[in-house]
Amino acid sequence: MGPNRKVAAPVYDLSLIRGIWEVRVKKYRHRQKKEQERVEKSALARIDQQWQYRIYCKTMKTKELNQLHQYLERSMLTDMGCLDQNTEVQQQDQSEKHPDQKNLIFQLEGERWMDVPRELQWRTYLQEWHIQRTRIRQLPDFLALFTQLTVLEIPKNLITELPPEIGKLTQLRRLNVSYNRLFRVPPELGECEKLERLELAGNHNLCELPFELSSLKQLVHLDISENRFVSIPICALRMTGLLLLDLSNNHLTDLPQDMDRLEELTTLYVHKNHLSYLPLCLTNISTLKMIVVSGDELTSAPTKLCSSPEIKFIRLYDNPSREKRRKEEEEKKMREKENRRWREQKEEVKDSSEKEFMEAYISTLKDRDTVPFSTTKVSISCLL
Numbered sequence: 001m002g003p004n005r006k007v008a009a010p011v012y013d014l015s016l017i018r019g020i021w022e023v024r025v026k027k028y029r030h031r032q033k034k035e036q037e038r039v040e041k042s043a044l045a046r047i048d049q050q051w052q053y054r055i056y057c058k059t060m061k062t063k064e065l066n067q068l069h070q071y072l073e074r075s076m077l078t079d080m081g082c083l084d085q086n087t088e089v090q091q092q093d094q095s096e097k098h099p100d101q102k103n104l105i106f107q108l109e110g111e112r113w114m115d116v117p118r119e120l121q122w123r124t125y126l127q128e129w130h131i132q133r134t135r136i137r138q139l140p141d142f143l144a145l146f147t148q149l150t151v152l153e154i155p156k157n158l159i160t161e162l163p164p165e166i167g168k169l170t171q172l173r174r175l176n177v178s179y180n181r182l183f184r185v186p187p188e189l190g191e192c193e194k195l196e197r198l199e200l201a202g203n204h205n206l207c208e209l210p211f212e213l214s215s216l217k218q219l220v221h222l223d224i225s226e227n228r229f230v231s232i233p234i235c236a237l238r239m240t241g242l243l244l245l246d247l248s249n250n251h252l253t254d255l256p257q258d259m260d261r262l263e264e265l266t267t268l269y270v271h272k273n274h275l276s277y278l279p280l281c282l283t284n285i286s287t288l289k290m291i292v293v294s295g296d297e298l299t300s301a302p303t304k305l306c307s308s309p310e311i312k313f314i315r316l317y318d319n320p321s322r323e324k325r326r327k328e329e330e331e332k333k334m335r336e337k338e339n340r341r342w343r344e345q346k347e348e349v350k351d352s353s354e355k356e357f358m359e360a361y362i363s364t365l366k367d368r369d370t371v372p373f374s375t376t377k378v379s380i381s382c383l384l
Contacts, residue, residue: 026215029191036168109133116140124148132156144168155179155199167191178202178223187212197221201246204228214238225249225269237261248272248292260284268292271316278302292316 105128106120113134120126121142128151137158144165151174152166159180166172167188172195179202189195190212198219200206207228213235222236223246230251236242237258244267252273260281267290268282275293277300282288288311293301295315306313 033170033191104128105130107131111135121145127151129153134158139163139166141165147171150174152176162186162189164188170194173197175199182206185209185213189213190215192216193218195219199223200227202226209233209235211235217241220244222246232256232259240264243267245269255279255282257281263287266290270294276300278305290314 104123104126106123106126108116108129108131111134113136115136116131116139118140121140124145125148126146127148129146129149130151130153132154133156135158136154137160139154139159139162141163143163147168148171149169150171152169152172153174153176155176155178157180159177159182161182161184162177164186165188166186167190169192172192174197175189175192175195176197176199178199182200182203183205185200185206187210190210193215195216196218198216198221201223202225204227206224207230209224211234213233216235216239218241219239220241220243222239222242222244224233224236225246225248227250229247230253232247232252232255236245237256238261240261240263242262242265245262245265246269248269249272252270252275254275255270255278257279258281259279262285264287265285266287268288269292271292271294273294274297276297278291278293278298280302282291283302283304290312291305292314293316295317298315301313305311
């Protein structure tokens with residue numbers, strides 16, 4: 001091979017390869033979803049559920065069995081009972097246009113609860129779960145049976161992880177797992193493609209989100225504040241329909257240069273992080289209306305964000321600013337200078353009463369917010 005001979009090297013666009021891979025993954029998941037729906041709608045699944053129900057009834061006492069039958073019969077009525085004094089099932093109108101459709105809600109609250117009641121597995125018609133302030137550490141294994149569930153509110157418990165079965169809740173629109181003990185989020189959550197609101201605040205052990213959550217294209221509210229994120233999850237930048245993104249109180253040091261991929265974003269919370277600048281790409285988001293940042297370490301921000309009348313640019317200061325600290329240092333030096341001058345004058349005072357007065361006056365200067373730049377000399381004569 002001669003020294004002047006040229007070699008043609010193929011160059012590929014990695015974004016095209018990634019796009020092809022994403023399309024194949026989406027088709028594969030779609031086939032899995034169809035197969036899963038076919039199995040769930042088959043007679044075998046219903047027969048298995050009926051057998052499990054009969055086996056469960058055999059283990060119950062007569063009084064408990066009658067009570068369970070009453071619960072199941074009331075599912076067609078407007079007046080619902082309750083499993084316990086802390087467990088309520090309510091019926092509400094889902095829409096004024098369709099008064100016959102009922103929105104069934106399960107509520108559970110109280111620290112004495114360690115597990116979700118097993119009787120709940122026979123009430124798969126429920127559409128909302130509201131469980132909070134309990135000592136429950138994990139969700140039940142029968143969660144996958146609640147295919148009509150649209151709201152899952154489980155904040156302020158002791159939950160450490162979400163089960164993979166949560167991906168079967170394809171009708172889920174709102175999920176709140178804030179202030180628990182999550183350390184990971186299952187990738188199966190990305191199969192809940194109708195999800196509109198996801199709240200994962202205050203778990204403290206959470207530091208990443210799976211890439212599979214990129215398929216949540218209908219998500220408009222994402223709250224991952226008060227966690228341990230050091231950067232914005234890649235999946236969050238692919239949620240192009242986001243209106244609100246809360247990243248406050250994490251460990252972020254910068255924001256990515258492609259933040260403008262969130263074309264519909266209106267509110268951004270990034271305060272209580274370690275940001276020293278804001279990227280210029282934020283000015284490309286025409287829908288942006290509010291940004292909240294911490295101003296202590298922030299040294300650079302696009303002028304358009306700070307001066308635009310259409311954007312509320314809010315800086316929060318946890319510590320005094322540099323200018324304020326400088327003024328405090330000057331005042332401190334002034335007080336020390338004043339104290340030295342008074343000490344010199346105090347040594348020249350011979351009368352004991354005058355000395356006591358000077359000491360009292362100097363001590364009051366320490367408690368004052370401001371110190372006079374000049375003080376008229378005070379002369380005291382004592383009559384014996």
